[in-house]
Amino acid sequence: MASKNVPEEPKTPGPLDVKYPNAGKILEGPKFDNYYTLSNGCPIEDPQVSESVSKQCGKNRYASQLIQDINTIDTISHITRERIPERYVHAKGAGAFGKFKVTKDISAYTDANFLNMVGKTTRLFARFSTVGGEKGSADTVRDTKGAAFKLYTEEGNLDWLLFNPEIFLIRDPAKFPSMVHATKKHPQTNLGSADMFWDFFNHNPEAYNTLIRLFTDEGTPKSxxxxNYFSVNTYTFTKHDERKPFHFVRIKITPDPAPKDPYYNKEQALTEAGKDPDILTRELYDRISQDTFPKWKVFAQIIDPAEANNSDVNIFDATRVLPETKFNWTEIGEITLDEPPQNFFSQVEQAGFNVANVVPGWDISPDPILQIRLFAYGDTQRYRLGINNDQLPVNRPQSYVYSPTRRDGAHNVTNYAGQKNYINGDENKKTKFSNRSFVGWEGKVQRFKTKFDDSDWKQPQQFWEGYGKNNKPNFDTFVGNVTSHLGAVDDPAIQQSTVDNFNKIDKALGDAIKKELERRKVPNNRHATLPGVVAGGQDKKSFVQPTIPDPATDVDKNTNKVPKEES
Incomplete structure (x- = not known):
């Protein structure tokens, strides 16, 4: 009979269990032992004492700080270096750990190890973010949203970078810098500019397939x-056997169960921006801490290349939705977030995501926006976190990694010790399955920019047909959301160009937006005379959405009515 004092053997993970349960975790800080030290461990008498040459003159104490005060100099030099560059986009975010679980066998399409068995579970880290705002911006400002997932698989880290809405704003890589600048601050005033925003997108109207969704209340979620989040880009499922066909794939995740009352209206969103600008960050942390775990179903749109060639929609166009009638969605898994971060900076701020982080069975594609993201995402992490950012705990793969030519650089932790730092070319004898080039073609080097034509209005028109054309509450909400933003435009030509573009989606919609822009001038000018109110309008323009105090209470709601003209 076994002794009761003998500790139990640690349980060996089964094929369905999480293989790396501690991936991304950091060491717990040391416990306080009732005294403080210097950074090297030397005990100090009092961490709040400073050394100076001083004298007392009446009630005045003259003091000159000494550089020999090691503790003060060390702590001050550290705090002045605590900030790292923030992300230029997706700067404001929140994160958590969780799991991906396979719910359907799709081994006919991919040999990715993390997908090879129903019930198999993979640990992941997730980060959610607004896109255009800075790190200190409010969570409820209308914006596209990002959801990034780092899956710690047995074949390396796989990063999924998803978006809401379901398509992207541009499809030409060279437009990236201008798109980002147009959604940021004006270079002269450092203020948000509705003129910049609408001017850029009016000249690049492929974005209206996103804007028609962004200006619904989905642009201001409560959590x-x-x-829903979408891959936007097209990727590739591959097989070990190159004789077997590859398949293109897009993925999406949908909340499970579907939430009730999931969005703020514009007045509520603006109120929350003032009351609690971090409300989405707080809500995610509180939800997980209270064991109300967020959960999504994961779906894949698996595309046979032969069918793709006969599609009416370019499957590599990130501004287009792929029709479900032709490419149906198949549930493949579920994501659950059940563990808050131990430390925000170490795990959320230092998390680095990159679409180039692929694994065998999940590969890139000839999607032009994906192609430029392959460079941009990795390069921003090299700038923010350094060349060895993949050695940080939250980014470090748990699987076998051997790339000995990657040496030195700031903050290198392992550096392969004394192993040789070159590859002689004939040592790769234990070759495992890896992704290979899946498409062969011959072509010419071209300088290319896509052209916009009438077919680009088809999907915005279809969305509007189902959302707002025959639904008065949705119609009115959308018009109010657009005009609260468009009303801050100074240039009448930009306003008219925007109205013209909405006319191409639906004439009644464009007319309603134009009428509402005119109607808003009277109440906005009246609101501007109220104490403490910033209002938009003809003479009182502001990028801040026009409102009255605490709009959720409907205070002064009748001021929105256009006054009757005096006879």
Whole structure:
């Protein structure tokens, strides 16, 4: 009979269990032992004492700080270096750990190890973010949203970078810098500019397939967990056997169960921006801490290349939705977030995501926006976190990694010790399955920019047909959301160009937006005379949405009515 004092053997993970349960975790800080030290461990008498040459003159104490005060100099030099560059986009975010679980066998399409068995579970880290705002911006400002997942698989880290809405704003890689600048601050004033925003997108109207969705109330969710997120780009499922066909794939995740009342209206969103600008961050942390775990179903749109060639929609166009009638969605898994971060900076701020982080069975594609993201995402992490950012705990793969030519650089932790730092070319004898080039073609080097034509209005028109054309509450909400933003435009030509574009989606919609822009001038000018109110309008323009105090209470709601003209 076994002794009761003998500790139990640690349980060996089964094929369905999480293989790396501690992936991304950091060491717990040391416990306080009732005294403080210097950074090297030397005990100090009092961490709040400073050394100076001083004298007392009446009630005045003259003091000159000494550089020999090691503790003060060390702590001050550290705090002045605590900030790292923030992400230029997706700067404001929140994160958590969780799991991906396979719910359907799709081994006919991919040999990715993390997908090879129903019930198999993979640990992941997730980060949710607004896109255009800076790190200190409010969570409820209308914006596209990002959801990034780092899956710690047995074949390396796989990063999924998803968006809401379901398509992207541009399809030409060279437009990236201008798109980002147009959604940021004006270079002269450092203020948000509705003129910049609408001017850029009016000249690049492929974005209206996104804007028609962004200016619904889905653009102001009550929780990151309330949203659907989409891969936007097309990727590739591959097989070990090159004789077997590859398949293209897009993925999406949908909340499970579907949330009730998931969005703020514009007045509520603006109120929350003032009351609690971090409300989405707080809501995610509180939800997980209270064991109300966010959960999504994961779906794949698996595309046979032969069918793709006969599609009416370019499957590599990130501004287009792929029709479900031709490419149906198949549920493949589920995501659950059940563990808050131990430390925000170490695990959320230092998380680095990159679409180039692929694994065998999940590969890239000839999607032009994906192609430029392959460079941009990795390069921003090299700038923010350094060349060895993949050695940080939250980014470090748990699987076998051997790339000995990657040496030195700031903050290198392992550096392969004394092993040789070159590859002689004939040592790769234990070759495992890896992704290979899946498409062969011959072509010419071209300088290319896509052209916009009438077919680009088809999907915005279809969305509007189902959302707002025959639904008065949705119609009115959308018009109000657009005009609260468009009303801050100074240039009448930009306003008219925007109205013209909405006319191409639906004439009644364009007319309603134009009428509402005119109607808003009277109440906005009246609101501007109220104490403490910033209002938009003809003479009182502001990028801040026009409102009255605490709009959720409907205070002064009748001021929105256009006054009757005096006879």
């Amino acid at each position: 990151y967990a309330n949203l």
